[in-house]
Amino acid sequence: MNIDRSKELFNRAQASIPGGVNSPVRAFKSVGGTPIFLKKAKGAYLYDADGNRYIDYINSWGPMILGHAFEPVVKAIQEIAEDSTSFGAPTELEIEMAELIKSMVPNVDLIRMVSSGTEACMSAIRLARGYTGRNKILKFEGCYHGHADSFLVKAGSGVATFNIQTVPGVTAGVANDTLTAPYNDIDAVKQQVDQHKGEIAAIIVEPVAGNMGCILPQPGFLEGLRQLCTQEGIVFIFDEVMTGFRLAKGGAQERLGIDADLVTYGKVIGAGMPVGAFGGKLEIMNHIAPLGNVYQAGTLSGNPLAMIAGFTLLTHLKNNPTVYKELEEKGTYLEKGLHNVLKASGIPYVINHLGSMISIHFSNKPVIDFASASTAKNNLFNTLFHKMLDRGIYLPPSAFESWFLSNALTYEDLDKTIEALDESLKEL
Ligand SMILES: *Cc1c(COP(=O)(O)O)cnc(C)c1O
Numbered sequence: 001m002n003i004d005r006s007k008e009l010f011n012r013a014q015a016s017i018p019g020g021v022n023s024p025v026r027a028f029k030s031v032g033g034t035p036i037f038l039k040k041a042k043g044a045y046l047y048d049a050d051g052n053r054y055i056d057y058i059n060s061w062g063p064m065i066l067g068h069a070f071e072p073v074v075k076a077i078q079e080i081a082e083d084s085t086s087f088g089a090p091t092e093l094e095i096e097m098a099e100l101i102k103s104m105v106p107n108v109d110l111i112r113m114v115s116s117g118t119e120a121c122m123s124a125i126r127l128a129r130g131y132t133g134r135n136k137i138l139k140f141e142g143c144y145h146g147h148a149d150s151f152l153v154k155a156g157s158g159v160a161t162f163n164i165q166t167v168p169g170v171t172a173g174v175a176n177d178t179l180t181a182p183y184n185d186i187d188a189v190k191q192q193v194d195q196h197k198g199e200i201a202a203i204i205v206e207p208v209a210g211n212m213g214c215i216l217p218q219p220g221f222l223e224g225l226r227q228l229c230t231q232e233g234i235v236f237i238f239d240e241v242m243t244g245f246r247l248a249k250g251g252a253q254e255r256l257g258i259d260a261d262l263v264t265y266g267k268v269i270g271a272g273m274p275v276g277a278f279g280g281k282l283e284i285m286n287h288i289a290p291l292g293n294v295y296q297a298g299t300l301s302g303n304p305l306a307m308i309a310g311f312t313l314l315t316h317l318k319n320n321p322t323v324y325k326e327l328e329e330k331g332t333y334l335e336k337g338l339h340n341v342l343k344a345s346g347i348p349y350v351i352n353h354l355g356s357m358i359s360i361h362f363s364n365k366p367v368i369d370f371a372s373a374s375t376a377k378n379n380l381f382n383t384l385f386h387k388m389l390d391r392g393i394y395l396p397p398s399a400f401e402s403w404f405l406s407n408a409l410t411y412e413d414l415d416k417t418i419e420a421l422d423e424s425l426k427e428l
Pocket residue numbers: 115116117118119121144145146147206210211239240241242266267276
């Protein structure tokens with residue numbers, strides 16, 4: 001595949017943008033080579049600066065659940081832009097958005113809009129601290145909750161991709177208030193809770209982890225956390241930035257049948273516009289300003305472009321529950337196909353999959369946490385990534401990322417993907 005124009009753009013970008021990109025994973029550092037510069041996308045396909053077409057398994061890291069440039073969303077943005085792109089004052093559309101979300105997801109009495117998943121998670125943590133009067137939080141190794149200071153401890157995803165252990169710029173004080181435990185290890189959590197009795201404000205978790213590849217919660221793990229949080233007066237936060245409106249209309253809470261106290265959203269909620277949100281139970285949300293004294297604000301929060309994009313996409317998802325059934329079937333079909341060619345290759349592998357989230361690890365043991373994800377043969381993934389890219393399949397450029405399916409994918413696209421994997425594996 002000719003990517004001369006991308007190479008040219010990448011060289012040029014590095015003179016004015018750090019590393020040539022505005023978010024690190026885009027730089028292809030772990031897989032090596034030149035990041036593809038994109039020009040446009042429609043449905044399941046991306047088109048790069050050289051005019052090459054790719055089948056997209058990143059989907060802007062999740063938001064494009066119905067494919068790119070989904071017409072109702074594009075139209076709605078165009079129409080509303082005429083009436084101003086931001087007011088910094090309340091609008092009826094924000095109420096409609098909040099009401100819509102409340103009608104779709106469990107356990108959200110009040111919801112506040114922000115502009116990114118990072119902001120949503122950092123605000124939820126502040127709220128949990130303000131509400132409980134405690135300082136510490138507990139997160140899981142390999143879970144990513146955005147780039148706020150508190151979360152950059154064993155943070156998975158980009159941080160793992162770049163093999164950064166402790167992040168310069170995060171003070172020891174902040175790092176000390178962040179406790180960690182291995183994903184799926186309820187005993188380790190109990191130990192931390194015992195050791196820091198009455199000090200932990202919140203446990204935050206990706207209910208299905210997507211930032212160390214896709215990793216499923218083992219039976220009893222989330223239930224155990226829920227019970228422990230209730231017992232110890234700890235705020236239980238589901239980071240549904242990835243899973244929200246993706247695993248089900250009501251996200252992981254609905255899909256897995258677990259109640260959270262606070263929930264954070266991003267990605268799908270904005271249909272590709274910068275949107276995040278945090279919400280939850282009234283008793284806790286009551287403490288956020290201006291209702292309470294936990295401060296949180298945003299000049300562009302709830303701006304009309306962001307709101308109409310999210311509102312239009314979520315409305316479509318709410319009114320067309322078949323989308324989730326179709327995504328489920330496509331995910332299962334893809335998994336089966338991947339299994340077939342991987343088995344034939346003789347290379348030890350693990351596929352983790354739930355709904356429209358899926359990933360491959362080259363490992364001969366189950367991948368259930370960050371340690372098992374890290375000890376997989378990720379170099380093999382990196383080689384495979386380029387072979388797939390050459391065949392027009394755009395996978396996330398790191399073994400530490402989940403693939404995201406969009407419902408714009410056809411079975412023909414899935415077959416092509418499986419075939420490309422078969423060919424790629426034969427070249428390894
Ligand atoms: C992407 C992601 C975030 C951060 O969202 P941004 O919009 O990139 O700030 C937080 N949590 C999870 C689980 C994510 O996948």
